[in-house]
Amino acid sequence: MDGHSYGYNIPISEKTKSVPWEEKVRVIEEVKSDFRFKEYIFGCLNCGVCTASCPSNRFFDYSPREIVQRFLEDDVEVLYDMMHEYIWACSQCFTCWIRCPFVNNPGGLVAIMREVAVRNAFEATKDLLKPYGRVLLKVMTTGNQLSADMLQPDFFPDWGPKMADNMENLRAKRMAIPFDVGKSVKTAWEVSLETAIEMYTIWRETGIFEMLEKLDPNLYNVIMDIVEENEERYQELYEEE
Amino acid sequence: MAKKVLVVGGGPAGLAAARALGRLGVPTLLIEKEEKLGGRPILENYYTLIPRKLKPSQVLGPYIKEVEENPNIEVKLKTELEACEGEPGNFKVRLSNGETHEVASIIVATGFQHFDPRRKGELGYGIYPDVITNLELEQMFSKEGRLYRPSNGQLPKRVAFVFCVGSRDRQLGVTNVHCCRYGCALSGLQGSEIREHYPDVDVFCYYMDVRTYGTWEYPFYWAPQEKYGVRYVRGRIAEITYSPADGRLRVKHEDTIVQRPAEVPMDLVVLVLGMEPSEGTKKVAKILGLAQDPDSQFLIPSEESGSNIVSNKPGIFIAGACKGPIDIESSLSEGEAAAAEAAAFIGAKVSV
Numbered sequence: 303m304d305g306h307s308y309g310y311n312i313p314i315s316e317k318t319k320s321v322p323w324e325e326k327v328r329v330i331e332e333v334k335s336d337f338r339f340k341e342y343i344f345g346c347l348n349c350g351v352c353t354a355s356c357p358s359n360r361f362f363d364y365s366p367r368e369i370v371q372r373f374l375e376d377d378v379e380v381l382y383d384m385m386h387e388y389i390w391a392c393s394q395c396f397t398c399w400i401r402c403p404f405v406n407n408p409g410g411l412v413a414i415m416r417e418v419a420v421r422n423a424f425e426a427t428k429d430l431l432k433p434y435g436r437v438l439l440k441v442m443t444t445g446n447q448l449s450a451d452m453l454q455p456d457f458f459p460d461w462g463p464k465m466a467d468n469m470e471n472l473r474a475k476r477m478a479i480p481f482d483v484g485k486s487v488k489t490a491w492e493v494s495l496e497t498a499i500e501m502y503t504i505w506r507e508t509g510i511f512e513m514l515e516k517l518d519p520n521l522y523n524v525i526m527d528i529v530e531e532n533e534e535r536y537q538e539l540y541e542e543e
Numbered sequence: 544m545a546k547k548v549l550v551v552g553g554g555p556a557g558l559a560a561a562r563a564l565g566r567l568g569v570p571t572l573l574i575e576k577e578e579k580l581g582g583r584p585i586l587e588n589y590y591t592l593i594p595r596k597l598k599p600s601q602v603l604g605p606y607i608k609e610v611e612e613n614p615n616i617e618v619k620l621k622t623e624l625e626a627c628e629g630e631p632g633n634f635k636v637r638l639s640n641g642e643t644h645e646v647a648s649i650i651v652a653t654g655f656q657h658f659d660p661r662r663k664g665e666l667g668y669g670i671y672p673d674v675i676t677n678l679e680l681e682q683m684f685s686k687e688g689r690l691y692r693p694s695n696g697q698l699p700k701r702v703a704f705v706f707c708v709g710s711r712d713r714q715l716g717v718t719n720v721h722c723c724r725y726g727c728a729l730s731g732l733q734g735s736e737i738r739e740h741y742p743d744v745d746v747f748c749y750y751m752d753v754r755t756y757g758t759w760e761y762p763f764y765w766a767p768q769e770k771y772g773v774r775y776v777r778g779r780i781a782e783i784t785y786s787p788a789d790g791r792l793r794v795k796h797e798d799t800i801v802q803r804p805a806e807v808p809m810d811l812v813v814l815v816l817g818m819e820p821s822e823g824t825k826k827v828a829k830i831l832g833l834a835q836d837p838d839s840q841f842l843i844p845s846e847e848s849g850s851n852i853v854s855n856k857p858g859i860f861i862a863g864a865c866k867g868p869i870d871i872e873s874s875l876s877e878g879e880a881a882a883a884e885a886a887a888f889i890g891a892k893v894s895v
Contacts, residue, residue, distance in 0.1 A: 347711065349751045349779035350797030359797075359804050367797065401665070401781060403712040 317426055318383045326382040329422060336414045342407040346370050352398035352408050364391035366398040366408030373411065385419045386426035423516035435521050443528045445501050450476050450487040499536050502529050547572060548885045549636055549646040551624050551827055554582020555871050556863025557652035558606040559878025565613035569891050572644060573610060574622040576823060580607045582654060584871060590684040592871050593728045594759055602871065627830055631858030647889040648858045650881045653824040655864035658709025658817040666708065666814060667783040673792055674783055674812045680733055690737060692811050699810030702737060703794050704730040704748045705780045709817030717838040719817060724868040726815040727754045731763035738771035746773045749780050749796055783812055824865040831859055841867045852881045860884045
């Protein structure tokens with residue numbers, strides 16, 4: 303149908319089994335109509351260099367060659383299903399890209415697929431992104447993705463037993479750093495109000511806020527409170543001048 | 544009209560062209576930039592030539608002998624072409640030894656060079672001594688007569704051939720997208736030679752496609768497997784590393800047929816080198832204004848002619864590996880074809 307083939311070697315997960323065919327085609331067409339798509343896939347020798355070089359391939363059911371092949375086969379069923387879990391195993395290191403003899407960019411294809419998955423607010427995407435709520439809050443309000451106060455022993459058990467001690471007196475330790483780190487534990491570096499306002503403008507103009515609203519309405523409300531507060535402060539400062 | 548033909552390059556194609564012209568009685572000047580005739584197979588001590596499994600001296604020896612002895616042929620070693628003026632049928636060429644000659648026609652047979660595998664850093668050539676080239680393996684056979692690991696001089700237990708190093712690879716730029724044509728067949732032969740002499744050594748060929756075209760299929764793909772037990776694994780080697788724990792190399796690839804990532808120990812890894820136009824080919828192309836492929840830089844034949852010997856410049860003919868990867872027996876044939884073209888161009892008549 304529509305020149306699209308059906309997948310057969312990968313079982314289609316329960317998550318996407320009941321989704322209508324037309325909807326799957328629409329989503330995959332959205333991926334393929336991205337302006338980057340043509341620069342990311344040219345052809346394939348099926349040599350396996352991407353997958354052999356892929357760090358995620360060692361630990362997860364994820365193969366960049368599989369991504370490229372599914373696009374070349376126009377395998378809508380499998381591609382649509384991959385967008386619900388499979389592609390999130392990619393670590394976006396782009397080793398596949400710098401090794402591919404065709405200079406395909408499987409990691410780039412994954413980036414487009416992820417953006418489309420977020421834009422379409424798939425349930426699976428919501429679940430996958432839940433653990434990143436704190437990072438999203440920090441990034442979208444301050445432009446910092448990590449800060450000292452985010453380092454809590456509960457969240458980083460793999461950092462070892464000494465980590466808990468390091469968390470004590472964070473502020474004092476931070477202040478003792480002999481060069482300028484913004485003297486804050488809430489951000490990794492100082493973010494001026496003007497910079498934050500510029501960033502919010504970018505989020506608004508590029509539809510990032512809308513994307514977030516669909517994905518996580520609660521987080522969206524928390525973030526918008528901070529954004530609006532900062533925008534009011536900026537407005538007041540601007541009017542004073 | 545000067546009735547002399549200049550042949551540039553003393554490898555298989557140039558030798559065959561000069562020999563054929565000499566036999567036709569055409570005064571011929573053969574120039575070669577190296578110290579002796581024979582081209583890569585002789586200069587670099589190839590062991591056995593595909594497809595007829597003869598030694599370079601068996602194939603090229605008779606050509607060299609006849610070229611050196613035929614009074615119609617003048618050979619100038621350590622000599623390069625520096626400049627060319629005049630028109631077809633009446634070229635004035637200047638050589639690196641300062642001489643100038645008037646020639647009616649020119650045959651370009653300036654050949655190729657091997658790909659430098661240091662450009663593929665992830666394959667570890669020049670870092671790990673047990674990663675060698677297929678050229679070095681030929682020299683190991685031809686000069687030392689035995690197989691060993693350069694790191695410790697011992698016989699390897701497991702040998703891997705890595706196909707398409709410097710071929711079919713756009714990461715190196717548009718210059719290296721072409722296929723080397725000889726690599727699959729030579730690897731099948733080298734693998735068979737190893738298995739024949741050392742039946743306890745396991746040989747693995749890592750390939751994307753095996754291009755033993757035409758009649759090469761049986762002797763260089765099927766026979767290595769069914770007669771000699773060479774194993775073929777489908778997948779391009781992504782990376783070669785070294786494990787100090789056991790002193791062996793690790794080759795990393797995906798077996799793309801069973802879809803399994805693998806990292807396997809090897810004692811000796813042989814890189815199958817691609818072909819690039821030689822420096823001489825690029826230089827001569829500029830001097831003579833010959834058309835080159837915009838990507839690979841190999842010489843390309845005239846668009847108007849169906850013959851692949853005829854260049855874009857009237858009176859100038861191109862033969863052998865200066866036009867792209869080619870095997871030795873085809874190079875010899877092309878040299879002879881170019882000689883026929885040049886003889887016809889200068890109006891040479893065979894006296895009966």
